[in-house]
Amino acid sequence: MTTLPFHEVFAQQQAYFRAGRTLHVNERRQALITLQAAIRRMEQPIMQALQQDLGKSQGEAYMTEVGVVLDEVRMAIKHVRRWAKPRKVRTALTHVGSRGMIVPEPYGCTLIISPWNYPFQLAIAPLIGAIAAGNTAILKPSELTPHTSACLAKLIRDTFDPQHVTVIEGGAETSQQLTALPFDHIFFTGSVAIGKIIMQAAAKRLTPVTLELGGKSPCVVHADADIRLAAKRIAFGKWTNAGQTCVAPDYIYVHRSRYDELIHELERAVQQFFGEDPLNSGEYASIVSKRHFERLATFMDNGAIAFGGSSDATTRRMSPTVLTDVTWEMPVMQEEIFGPILPVLTYDSFEEVERAIIERPKPLALYLFTNDRQLEQHVISRISFGGGCINDTLMHFATPYLPFGGVGESGIGRYHGHFSFQAFSHEKSVLRQTTWFDFSFRYPGSKHRFQLMRKLFK
Template identity: 45%
Template sequence: MQEIRELVEEQRKFYNFGGTKSLDFRLKALTCLQKAIKRNERLIQEALRKDLKKSNCESYMAEIGMVYSELSYVRKHLPFWDRDKTVLSSPAQFPARSFVRTEPYGLVLILSPWNYPFMLSMEPLIGAIAAGNCCIVKPSAYASHTSSVICRLISEIFPQKYAAVVEGGRDENTELLNQRFDYIFFTGSVAVGKIVMEKASEHLTPVSLELGGKSPCIIEESADLNLAAKRVVFGKFLNSGQTCVAPDYCLVQESVIDKFLEHLIHWTKKMYGNIFENSDYPRIINEKHFERLLGLLNHGEVFFGGNYSRDTLKIEPTILYPVNESEPVMQEEIFGPLIPVLTYKTISDADAFISKREKPLALYLFTKNPKVEQEIMNLSFGGGCINDTIIHLATSRMGFGGVGSSGMGSYHGKKSYETFTHSKSIVKSSSRIDIPLRYPPYGKRKEKLIRMMLR
């Protein structure tokens, strides 16, 4: 692993040279990245199809197009974010000018996952570059074809002393985490997130952890049940359920359970049909995860679906009902095309059910009742939607991140810039006037004046 150690040292030397900090350099780098993605768009789509069997449409909608949107937004706003922010000086600092200036952390490590392997590598990289850092990206080995394309793309536009891709598996991850970085951005499981945080603590390295959890979807009796089912099916079965913010389970009010299930089946059939003849339906990433999902499936009561193919690693969109909260499918994040459906009597029951569990990355509520909306939005969760699913992350105008066991930190748009920068608070005092109030010797008169100013 000598190459990794040398790469880290090379990047640190380049960063210390200072060339990455100029606004012009960063804007040019973002432009180069955008052009390179455009040149390699077909290869990216081919890689995503090889890794996950994603259709070109889904690859563009959920990965490539999202990256373009983020690049355009960041390039447009970066000159404004990069300016010093003047703040009002306190009377105790008079006469002085106070301002906040941002600076990059330095050397950034991005550890990205396999489920959206292109987008979740590129979007943090955009923020790191915009802030003026040097960066090493480590894509997931599970999405090897996309990892290879990302490596090719980055190496053709940037010298490795500025931005580089390290491919490989667990050994490479371990060696990277043994190095000293100035910031680590990780997207993945809670278990690995704990390891990343532990390793980062050895160097007091700050981290962003984009994790997951069991994101609930509440269906309240006043909701448009047909529309709710349609949007749940879209959010849940996109990428065969391999989405960190997918609805992990549905909590449906008892009074509407039968109607909701009818609509859920209708939209599942309409959107996906026979998935074994549907070339656009993604597969499970590998046999390990496929077998894990079958274990959850075999312990549940299948209400609809449940078929699968080991040859193609495809699992049919599956509704599990009824489900007890003690069953295996309710003990871990599913990350696949299985949706458990549970019922509740009152909205307070749903509130209590969610409150006693770990804080989720996302929460979805379908209702037309403002009081219900107000009660549920007071729960703690990373982000979410009212009367929709997953679309809250599809914008550069709001941050995205978890809370508690679902993660820490936020990114997208300005939040990405802020994530990868340190804000320095600076006071520039006048040299012409020097008020003697703060200097010893002190007395009652000075204390009285200080008390008037500092209250």
């Protein structure tokens, strides 16, 4: 971690970028290769830090934090030369003799503010895009996961010139000071409330932003769903990282005819994953802080507990819990839960579900369990959401071939794979005009100008 004043760190990165140190694609690719090797070298310390901060098992830490990032960097190393190459475009009839191209160029100096729930993955994944696109970057990790933040700082310090990439640790005040600097792009992952503050700060300088936020992501289980499989996949999506996932199912709408069966199969899946006592399972994560634990505890008396409901404040563990008999007026349905509590509502007609979803802010994710292709197409075409799955949860986030991002209050912009490169690039339009000839009718005063123009633009 740097000890220089923030404005000096920024000035050094600005000078580094303006000197052209990040522009050559070979240098970018080599930086990605070096980052890949550093992550592999530090796999164990990273996973240990994640266990200390969030109680993540080695399997969960590798799958959701380390492995997915290695997949991202592998793809960037393979394709960055093609991504960075100017692309020719077609020539319009009105531009005969010219050639048009799109030239990707880096924004310049970028700021990446990452959250606490996936503190390694959500810092490094956007960084891969920033480096591939040819930017410098300052990483500001979450203060709520200090062991992982320290691990990130060491990894970056041992891998990069601080004028290229560096880590600045700290709390909300640090974020405020950093967002006041004239960055060329800000990438933020976190809550909707903080995302609005980041956007306000960026607006003062018209700084472009990528905001990966959250919201209440619905999960719909239709009458024709395979309930046992749906329950297993919902349980995986909801209780990975103890529900502290921005794209976790926030609530379920299940057809009334399958309600009892789904509750039974969810409980069965929890026992299969975490045993009879999830609070003492080595596969189950803890809540990040006392404050977050206490916030979640206030939801426990909303509706009725179908199963779960136990907790341990000392270890900040809260068992997978399903709530029934809930209504939209209850606090648990008024805000994003971001924890291991899962409300279940019933419906008789899908129109009830559709109305409930579209009357509220657009969700970051939506999950639908059905074999009805007509219903599937209706949901995809009529309901707006950031991204999602049919007959699964979370897995759309894990592929670098799909863009990830929100819509409306759930976020602005998208990333992963090539989309990360695009998130950190400006696509510059360039037209190379011929000097072999010149059309006189384009200029004022030329004969028959109006008639010729009308023919060309027909």
